[in-house]
Every structure is written in structure tokens, then in C-alpha cells.
Amino acid sequence: MKTTDTPPAEVTGNRPPAVTKTNGAPPAKQKREGSVLNVFSHGMLVLWAFMVVMPLLWAVMTSFKTDADIFGSPWKLPDSLHFENWSRAWSDAHMSEYFLNTVVVVGFSLVGTLILGSMAAYVLARFTFPGNRFLYFLFIGGMSFPIMLALVPLFFVMQNMSLLNTIPGLVLVYIAYSLPFTVFFLTAFFRTLPTSVAEAAFVDGASHTRTFFQIMLPMAKPGLISVGIFNFLGQWNQYMLPTVLNTDPDRRVLAQGLVELAVNQGYKGDWSGLFAGLVMAMLPVLAAYIIFQRQVVAGLTAGALK
């Protein structure tokens, strides 16, 4: 949003509603505005909060119940906390492997995305050369094209390169499909950084490469954190790319593994284990969100506000 000159990081987040220091002047009209409307609007707010929080609490509660209870009385509290659901999900249902695969894939993808994305964005933001605009639009065009269209040929491209169903292959694909937004976001960010510091470093004899890694990257840290959080969530929660390109049971990532677990329930019927798995996958991200609430919100909304 061009019309604001405050960085989004400062206007978002959990801060109390802004209080203006005017003399108040509570207009008499507002009182008459109808308590019906007030009750209705507040009711909607509470209702939605309930609708959002309830399913999550319900899932946590269900993960501690026995299979019989899950089906018999879905809304009743568990009779006792069945922690064995959790251990069963962690080891028997391969949740530990899915976690490990996801951590490896997302770890490498995230680092790769940030390095390659910031390199491309820096060059596109700071240097004029023929084809600059073209390359920029080539990158950001990827944000709006339907990925599914590319996935059909990509499947066979990867097969020919022997990258299909491999962790490195998945990492490369994650990086490639994260680049459009990353480049878009970081290009805008690098443009806002002052040029004088880089010029001074250059005058002092630093090469372009050194200027980038030692001066510009540290200066771009807030932007890197925002786009890093965005990419982390996107890659951690990715479902479509692994579903198409990573079908090897041993290399499943979390999102896939959970769905697989649910599909297989028909035969084994370990529903409590499935819920334990779901909650297990849900809680770390939720906990991280509650702790880093401000940064996460700023990171996710900054892109759209730019």
C-alpha cells in the first residue's frame, strides 16, 4: 500500500487499540445507535472466535481419547489422558520420520530460497542493465500462474533428471516455486535501503560480492525475517508439490504423511493415533506463532501491503 509511510511491522501486531489524546467528546448519537447492532456485531466476533478455536481444542481433546470414545461421544471429555496415542503416532505411524523429512526439506529449501532470492532481488533492485524489467516481471509473473499447469510437465522433467521422489529434487522445486514472491518482496525491500552505505564500502575497495554479503544482507535483515517466515510456513505446510512430485512412502513430508495416515484408517482404524499425529503436527507451529506473533503477522501481511 503506497499510501502509508509507516512500515507494516509497526502498525500490525498485538498492541492495544490506539488511543487518541483528543478531549473525547463521546457523541450522544452513538448511544442511540442501537444496542441491537452492538449485540449482533459482538456476537459475531465471539461466534467466529469460538468457531476458530473450538475445532483446534476439539482436536487436542480427541487426541487423548480412545477410539471407542471418539466415535461414541465426540464431544465428551476423555475419561483419562491416553498418552499412548501420542507415542503410537510418533513411532508406529512414522510421524517421527515425516517430521525429520519435513525438517530436512524445509531447512534446505528455506536457506536456499533466502540466499538465491536475495541475490536475484539485490541485482534487480540495485543495478540497471538491459533486460532488468523483463527478468523482474518474469520472476513475479510466477506468482499468478496456476502451478498445476506446470506440474504435469515438471513431473516428467524431474523423472528425466532422476530427481523425482528425492529429497534434493523436492528442495530444488520448493526453492524455485518460492522465488517469485521472495524476489518480489526483497526487490521492494532492497530499493528502500539507502545507497550511500554500499557506495562507501565500494569506494573503500570492497568488491560487489563482498558489499552484498557483508553490508547489504545484514541491513536487509528485517526483510529477510519477514519473507523467511512467509516461506517457512508455505513450505512447511506445502501439500500439492509433494503430492505430485514425491510419492515415495519413505520420503513423505508431514502434510502428506498425515493424509496417508487418514486414508489408511479404513483398514487399521487407529483414529486416536491419527488425531495425536494431527495435534503433534499442529502444536509446534501454533506455539511458534503465539510466541513470535508480532513478527509472523508482520511477515505475512507485509507482502500484501507493499
Add this chain to the structure above:
Amino acid sequence: MQHGKYRFIVGFLAAPLALYAVFVIWPFIQAIYYSFTDWTGLSPDFKMVGFANYQRMFEDEIFWKSLQHSVLFVVLLPLVTLSLALFFAFMINVGGRARKSAAVTGVRGSGFYKIAYFFPQVLSISIVALLFQFAYNPRNGAINSALAAIGLDGFQPSWLGDPDYALWAIMAVLVWSTVGFFVVLFSAGMASIPRDFYEAALLDGANRFTTFFRITLPLLWDTVQSGWIYMGILALGAEAFAVVHIMSVGPGGPDYSTSILPLYIYQSAFRDANAAYATTIGVALLVVTLCFAAVVMRLGRRERLEY
């Protein structure tokens, strides 16, 4: 800063651009090319068939159904989600009753609402889909038991198993999981609208409806427009694919009542071994996406307000 400039530019762009070209650009170009062939995906041999795939697509009933559902997604989902989000964001930020020191504030507990509403955004769409698939379970799912508990024993639809309800049930999940993001996004936008505007409007006797439509919405229009495009792409893209693929019976059922274009592409390519036809449907999806973006740009064009 001229010394070694081009060597540096090439050096820095080479890796990202190569990766992007091989995994994103090249497959897109190939996809359009393949839509004119009879390639199955199983064997490397194929020949050009002209517009045969397109002809087949136009006569394909499942394609039309999927297209219809995708268009419904892209029209309704942004409308419902953004309206709800605007309403909530307005209530949270400026809907509060006048208190002692402030004429314009959010409602009580606005901080909590902003945190809680955002929860679904950080969850994987597949977790959300699985949770709701379970909640929609006709016999002992949470929703039907809750309906029974409040006395609606007679109204126990089989949700995902019922062609009349399945698509709506799935769309509701997408709304559920995306509203929070837009509430927070619009809140950030609203926070940057100067308070004086609201105060002036209040002094002039404007009520909340007028305030919303005359002040908030026009000043927030840029953000709403980008949110609209974002939501539309989501409704045609990976998120819609994920919920339908995970939740619907079949997937795509019952009786193709939940089939959408991304799912049909996936099934044509990897289940029916008909890669060329899948890319043809993909081109149709591309056309829908571009039309949507063009319409939003056109409808959304307003004079930019500086403040």
C-alpha cells in the same frame, strides 16, 4: 560502481534464474506445447494433433462441471471471505463503543481476536482439511452430533457424501481457514487511516455504516484489491486442490459434484495417464486465472486516494 558490474550481475543472477527457468518457466512453456499433442506421459513418443484435445475438452462433461465449480470458487470465495474479514476487521479496529479517553477504538478484547482469528493461517491446509473431514462425518462427526445436541435430530446431512452439500461444505472450510489472514491484513491497513477522519465523521453525526462505506472502504481499497487477487489465486490454486483432494469422496465426488480444474488436471495426468489432455485443461485454468485478474483490475480501478 562500474568496475566488474556485468560479471557480478551475471554471477548473481545465474543460479536463481537457472533454477527458476528449469523448474518453473520451462514446464509452463512445455505444458502449452504438449496441449497440442497426444502425449500420454507413459511413453516418450507423441505426435502433434492440432486442436483435438481442445475439441475433446469442450465436449467433456466433467471438464464443464469442474470449470463451473472453479468459477464458483473464484467468484464466491473472495466475496464471502473478504466481506467477513472486512466486517470483523472494522469491528475490531473502529467498531468499539466510545470510551472515556477515545472517540474511536476497537471493541474490547481486539488483541485476542486478532491472535485467535489468525490460527488457521499457520496450520497446514492438509491438517485443516483432515480435521473438518472428520467433523463432517455423518454418523459420529462433531458437526452432526452438535446439531443433534441442539435438537436438530432431523437435520443430519451426510455432508461430504451428499452431492448437494459437498461443494459448500468444502468451500466453508476454505473460508474458515482464510478469513483470519484478511482480518489481520485489513487491520494493519485500517490502523494507518488517520483517526481524525473517524472523529470528524462522528462529529458530523455519521453512524458506523456510513463511516465504513464512506471512509474505511475507500481508503482501504488498494489492500482490498490485492487481497481479492490473492484470494482468487488461492481459490484456483494449491489450497483449493488440497482441500478437495483430501476431503471429497473419490476425490472429486460424489458424482463429480466437487471436481475442480486443478484436481481434474491432476487426475487426467497421473491417474488416467493422459498428460497432454491434462495440460489442455491446465491451459483452460490459465485462461480462467487471467480473466479473473483482468476483471478484478478493471472493477477495482479507482482513483488512488492520498492521505
